[in-house]
Amino acid sequence: MARTHWEGDCLIFDGYKDKFGYGCVRDGNYIRKTHVVVYEHEVGTVPKGMVVDHAMCNRTSCVRSDHMEVITPSENSQRMNRRVHGPLPMTVCAICGRSFRTRWRSLEFPRQFCSRICMDVASGQRTLAMYQHTCEVCGDVFDSPKRQQRTCGWSCRGRLAASSKKILKLQ
Numbered sequence: 001m002a003r004t005h006w007e008g009d010c011l012i013f014d015g016y017k018d019k020f021g022y023g024c025v026r027d028g029n030y031i032r033k034t035h036v037v038v039y040e041h042e043v044g045t046v047p048k049g050m051v052v053d054h055a056m057c058n059r060t061s062c063v064r065s066d067h068m069e070v071i072t073p074s075e076n077s078q079r080m081n082r083r084v085h086g087p088l089p090m091t092v093c094a095i096c097g098r099s100f101r102t103r104w105r106s107l108e109f110p111r112q113f114c115s116r117i118c119m120d121v122a123s124g125q126r127t128l129a130m131y132q133h134t135c136e137v138c139g140d141v142f143d144s145p146k147r148q149q150r151t152c153g154w155s156c157r158g159r160l161a162a163s164s165k166k167i168l169k170l171q
Helices: 034-042 073-085 116-123 154-170
Strands: 004-007 010-013 024-027 030-033 051-053 069-071 090-092 099-101 131-134 141-144
Touching (some): 024 034
Antiparallel strands (some): 004 010, 024 030, 131 141
16 A cells, blocks of 8 residues: 555554544545445445554554454444553442442542432432341352342352353353
């Protein structure tokens, strides 16, 4: 392809680039992203509702087809957030002490409470009755505002779900 050069493993497009660094070429009356045009030429058409992602190198101007992957737009935005921000941060609820993950769009004004119940307790609209439970996976004793809770956190909940799937397969 004309107007390209090698940088490490990546084949970098040297022509016109948009404000995000994606190479652009004219295709009839349309201006298209170069990585999509190259992918369609070398691999095949991109299915409707899917996008081409730079999965291997994360360089917007790279046009090497084996560095690209077709994924859903939601997976693309999740990957972008992980690349830019890293994994979602954990926060501890100011009322019950349970840890929870915040959302990227709320990092500027992070949540202090894990649920609406804890938010109502903090504002004085509700009193919090704490119930004592024993985790079915690790055996730890923990407090929770819920009357029935089987696990103490996300890691034990995942282990419980995995073990129940194994039990269902055996039956």
